[in-house]
Amino acid sequence: MNDNEKVETVLMMDAARYAREAGEQIVSLMEKPLHIQEKKNASDLVTEVDLLSERIVRERIAGDYPEHWIMSEETDGVLRSSHEAFRQPQKGYGWIIDPIDGTINFIHGLPHFAISIGIVRDGIPVCGVVYNPMTRELYSAQRGYGANLNGQIIRVNPESLLENAVLATGFQADDWRPNSPAVEQIGNLTGQSRSVRILGAASLDLCLVASGKLTGFWHEGLYPWDVAAGVLMIQEAGGKVTNRQGAPFSLSDKTLIASNGAIHDALLAIL
Missing domain, CATH: 3.30.540.10 (Fructose-1,6-Bisphosphatase, subunit A, domain 1)
Structure with a gap:
């Protein structure tokens, strides 16, 4: 050390x-x-x-x-x-x-x-x-x-199929409205994954991915205080965190896609 x-x-x-x-x-x-x-x-x-x-x-x-x-x-x-x-x-x-x-x-x-x-x-x-x-x-x-x-x-779960994945997302206050991007994204994942949850606390949702309870999480419009701890949690638990382009996530990014790694490409493609 x-x-x-x-x-x-x-x-x-x-x-x-x-x-x-x-x-x-x-x-x-x-x-x-x-x-x-x-x-x-x-x-x-x-x-x-x-x-x-x-x-x-x-x-x-x-x-x-x-x-x-x-x-x-x-x-x-x-x-x-x-x-x-x-x-x-x-x-x-x-x-x-x-x-x-x-x-x-x-x-x-x-x-x-x-x-x-x-x-x-x-x-x-x-x-x-x-x-x-x-x-x-x-x-x-x-x-x-x-x-x-x-x-x-803790470690991320080993699920390899998006169709068996339990995912979570969230809304920034400005996006809690009809026809927002988040609503459209949930619609795109309907029938493509096992379920999507909206739990309301991004930091904990990231920890749920890290501990294998969720398979993936995505969110638009996050701020550094929402994710600074949770991103590291997933990385250290063996998962993957990127921006919408698929590049490694930075605290300067506003969009976050996190997963166990195995379903990441499939999730990213739909989002």
Whole structure:
């Protein structure tokens, strides 16, 4: 293990600690009345709990690693240039945070939401943590050292036929409308795969691919905080993640297609 890898092992452990602390606060506030604010429309929401979770994680990082940069959804989400930041990425270590991925699920009491923390070095993901505080499932990955769920190694599933694949997708708020690209894509996959799920938290959906529960996942219009941890999870679990052209996925890409690898070309062709 080289010096960078030793540092990144510690960073991953700290990210897990920050995610668990934020998760405890989220769960403690679930039964209390929420102040819900629309960001762009009724499908794009934020609560004071999202902001609290973000503040906890940002403060812990700033206290322990003041030399690292931070990008998080509620603080930096107004920046339309978040993808551009990774065309010429900042040097050194950075933390990319989604304080509650799946806010609508959280608001409605559906136990499919997570704190997602991705750590990059020179723009490349090297550590990732995704924590569901409702199920206490902690997914973690370090580049070159595999992916884990609560300390147990996870791998993508071996399914080789798209017709037997269970897939998932999602909508950005602007695409929750008739005749959106996502609706068309689901239609194209109808009858071509076993089923398509819309679960509402991209970071966890990527972890479900990494752990073999889903065979593939795709999504248009994602931001770096949605995927920085989950992409590494799939790669370290033996899967494949590309953009719509089939090139290796970068945090500057807005479209993500992820799979176990075996069905990737077939899925990409239909999408």
